[in-house]
Each structure stands twice: as C-alpha cells, then as structure tokens.
Amino acid sequence: DMLVDLLEREGFGDGFDFLYFPYKFEVGSPEGYAFVNAVSEEVAAQLAKHFTNFTDWGVPGNRKCTIGWSKAAMGLDANIHRYRNSPVT
DSSP: OHHHHHHHHTTOTTSEEEEEOOEETTTTEEOSOOEEEESSHHHHHHHHHHHTTOOOOSSSOOOOOOOOOOSSOOSHHHHHHHHTTOOOO
C-alpha cells in the first residue's frame, strides 16, 4: 500500500497497471526494489524522469531511487505471466 500511495501522491496513480513489490515477511520490511509497469511508453519516461534520484519516501532514510528497464518482461501480460507463480517468502 505504501508504494501505491507514493505513486498516487506523486501524480502517477493512473500511470501504472502492474506493481510487484517484494517484501521480506521474516523481518517486516520490503526488499528495496519494485517492478512498475507503466501504461504507456510516455508515462514510463515520465516515471523514470520523476523518480530518478528520488528521496522523498515519507519514511526516515536517504536512499536515492535508481531506475532500470526490465529486459525479462515488459507489458502487463508479460509481467503477469512472469510473476503469477512467484514464491512468497
């Protein structure tokens, strides 16, 4: 929910159709990365520009966001297929 809230707060609430946010349940914290599928190439470029070096997470810390492009899965269908049976650990 925190990442969805952040994306909405930053103006991208309608800009994505898939979000994968791995979480370490054993320690109660996220892995530190996420996969966000933008609804268009234009929105993907805007997301990348906005969140590159982003630090306003709303929680203590000074980690900067880095952006990378997935080579394994692009698009809603490809992401659903890739992560549908991912183990929850």
